Amino acid sequence: QVQLVESGGGLVQAGGSLRLSCAASGSIFSLNVMGWYRQAPGKQRELVASITNGARTKYAESVQGRFTISRGNAGNTVYLQMNSLKPEDTAIYYCNLFQVKEYWGQGTQVTVSS
Numbered sequence: 001q002v003q004l005v006e007s008g009g010g011l012v013q014a015g016g017s018l019r020l021s022c023a024a025s026g027s028i029f030s031l032n033v034m035g036w037y038r039q040a041p042g043k044q045r046e047l048v049a050s051i052t053n054g055a056r057t058k059y060a061e062s063v064q065g066r067f068t069i070s071r072g073n074a075g076n077t078v079y080l081q082m083n084s085l086k087p088e089d090t091a092i093y094y095c096n097l098f099q100v101k102e103y104w105g106q107g108t109q110v111t112v113s114s
Contacts, residue, residue, distance in 0.1 A: 002026040002059075002103045004095045009108030012085055016112070020080040022095030022105055032099035034071065034074040038091035038110075048093070049080060085112045 008020040019038065035050030037057075049069035051111055068081040078095065090112050095105035101102045 002028065002095055002097060002105055004096045004105035006093070006105040006108040008014075009110045011111045011113065013113055014087055014114050017083045018080070018085065019094075020082070020093055020108060020110075022078045024076040024078075024097055024103075027030060028076050028097075028104050029073070029099045032097060035096045035098075036069065036078070036080045037094045037096055038089075039093075039094070039107075040088075040091040043091075043093070050096075051078065051107060082110070086109075087112045087114045094109060 003025050004022055006022045008018060010018060011016055031053055033050055033052050036048040037045050038048050039045040048060050048063055049067055049072055051069045053075060064085045070079045091110060092107040093110050094107045097103040
């Protein structure tokens with residue numbers, strides 16, 4: 001069984017920064033993809049950024065150049081550094097791990113005020 005625990009959400013003014021963390025525990029394989037998704041009210045969940053165990057990254061166009069995804073040395077932690085935040089970044093952010101099947105964290109709220 002795999003568990004994902006997120007932290008780091010909160011309220012920030014437009015232009016500010018936040019750093020999200022996600023720690024995975026349980027049976028973690030060496031080959032996997034970790035990522036962050038977000039869901040705003042009334043909208044579908046969307047991919048924000050992902051990173052493979054080989055550190056290959058992928059970003060949504062809307063966050064390119066502002067957000068940076070990275071993994072800890074042990075490979076079971078993923079971070080999302082969010083800079084130049086905009087009100088439209090307001091959403092619940094979910095950590096995701098894909099290895100054979102998908103696992104999700106409980107979500108952490110990010111609110112950006114204008």
